[in-house]
Amino acid sequence: MNLLLHSSPHRFFLSISRPSHSHSSPTRCSSSLPFAKDKAKYYRELEAAVDAVQRACRLCVDTPVTIADFGVQALVSLELSRLFPSIPLVAEEDSSFLRTNLAIPEGEEGHGHNLLVDSVFNAVTGKACAGDKSLTHHDVLEAIDRGGKDAFAFGAEPAAYWVLDPIDGTRGFVKGSEALYVVGLALVVEGEIALGVMGCPNWQEDRLPIKEASNEGWVVDKIDASGQGVIMVAHVGCGTWKKRFSEMQDTTNRIHDGWVRCFVDEYSVVHKAKFCISDSQTWESLPLSTLFSSTTDADSIEDNRKVLLLSTCCGSLCKYLMVASGRASVFILRAKLQTVIKAWDHAAGMICVNEAGGQVTDWKGSPLDLAADQVGRRAIFPSGGVLVTNGNLHNQILEMILSSASLV
Template sequence: MQNGKYRRELEAAVDVVQRACRLCVDVKSSLLRADGQVLEKNDQTPVTVADFGVQALVSLELGTLFPSIPLVAEEDSTFLRANNLAHSVLTVVTEKSSSQNELTQDDVLEAIDRGANVGFAFGSKPATYWVLDPIDGTRGFLRGNDVLYVVGLALVVEGEIVLGVMGCPNWHVDLSEESNSEDLERGGVWSRSGAIMIAQVGHGSWTRRLSDMQSPSKMFHNWTRCFVDECRLVHEARFCIPDSQTWESLPPSTSLQATTNADHVGNGQILLLQTCCGSLCKYFMVASGRASVFILRKKSQTIIKTWDHAVGMICVHEAGGKDTKLPPILLSLPFFFWRNLGNVTRYVQDYFDSRRQQHNHYASISNTLSDNDAPRLQATTKALDATVSCPYPCFFPSAYMSGCTDIYDI
């Protein structure tokens, strides 16, 4: 990792994500004492000063170090300008910026817009660009301290995700529980102070505590290697799904019930972990080995946004998860990718290497389904079969996720 091809970019990404997480923690503390910093976007997603602040901070830091590499991010400055919150964002960014120059509101607004879809004139296939989700799980950010949210940053080079960094300020575990990991250096264990996860292509995924700023010479000290869960049996796996969806809405519920009680998982049941909020939190769960499977039901006419998945994909893959071959358009069109319903198993079977017989259990219920439903069951069966036969998690149904199966529209 220390001698990787993208060492300089990784160091910068780790540093700025740490700064961004600290910005989030500080802003959240202030929100507990004051009102007026929560906005609503047109799509009803809550946006905070932290959300804009993270994007401005990351844009400024990376723009200084890598001025030729564009940024793809979620926000633009429209809401800040309309609600006169630029000064609030400037304040929180200034506190965490490494710049020796005094920042202005215009600097912040321009930095935010640098990541918006009007901020850079991409070619049809940009060779290199950053992908940022300033706060994935903003609803979680606005809830209690035990709810997860993630700052996610990835670097894409010629259509390949080459590195990723996820910061999760509220990540915590019981320090007495055994970890599915190996130490890179002493002290590499999770604590209740948050965690940061990094991944670089060919070098694995690693995590450590979200501690105080460290000097560049100690940037890669005290990391713990991450591995995905090695569970091979569906009924022993730990599942997570978006908090906006229910287990009953997913195909596996036809034959498996879900429980959130880890101490009482009965026959015909699976353990469903309650995880809020955002897709990157689920990727973090799987890459760390805490969850075995992440299921996402792709809604009709959904816009698949690159920043919701890019960094999570590389972290899971480098932790031992198998990802399917991404359709090139997902990363060559950096802002979003639209997919209509249909083509249920277009990318699925090519990447299965099933070696067990779990398939038969789910195939046995096919007689109860209509001809229209049969392909859905087949895709689910294949995904479940891959789950029990591979030493890596299988994400199904997925919307361009890194797992054994790739696309499953419901």
């Protein structure tokens, strides 16, 4: 069997869209969405995205991180390519590392296996739909490569495509980790994000107040003690919602069953807001440090020249999740030389924050351009950096950034 990919990205993409098994319809997890089908243009796509992310999160919980990175990408790719074969995938991984270590016995055709490839294969088939049980190792490797950098060339015109972050924000062994890590999946249509899903198996609510529906509208009148693990979804025009992992198997199809509407917080004064920054950056490296010092101790804020800096795990999507759920007010990221900002670290989070009432721009106030990387749609190039806020604080912080002498 020839392990080389087809030379044409389009030919490669088409080749993996054909099912590799004889089952006519796979078994999918069933989970109702929090809004009616007639309200959401991409309802079917969002159903598939939720199902894929849910399976991926279960894989993460049971799997070491190296295997989980490849396994999640293969698992999501297989599901999406079966249901939507004409929509390409943009994702972080490719199988080159795995293929390099494949053992091929001398004088034999085909490809051999190694422990890592076998582990990825077993993880994928263990969490895949029932129809995927007859997959081969080669099928799984090709599914990974469907999202790789050489899989599809977009050109200048907008296109519909998926954006996947297999695991955002984890280090070391995933299983048993207390760190926040997120599986993120978004659908981009004609340059705009149509839907986003973020799954965080280790998310803890800490009994935060939430907004709940009533006959008079949305009011803050409930404490959410939802425990561990959350799926967050957003669809353009339909809001942002979250649901506990323990409730995702509910098949009653009742509207809103188990789903909670998410909103950003309402802080409108900068020094009272809660901030998140990248784990690879310091507060002192950001423009606002010329105006405010920072503290991680909520009880130590004594004046209006100090802000609360939340301690969070690495990765950008968990920060978006925190802003969209009202747990943080601001996430600020500085663009750095020699560092490429990847689309998958932001896409799913952007729509979740926007649909929750927040705002996402670069440091000059312009929307993030997901099509700036015209060929690959893999990188974004925000001027200065990325600013994610509850909306109320956005213009204030932009003005502070622009007026800061530290902005180069």
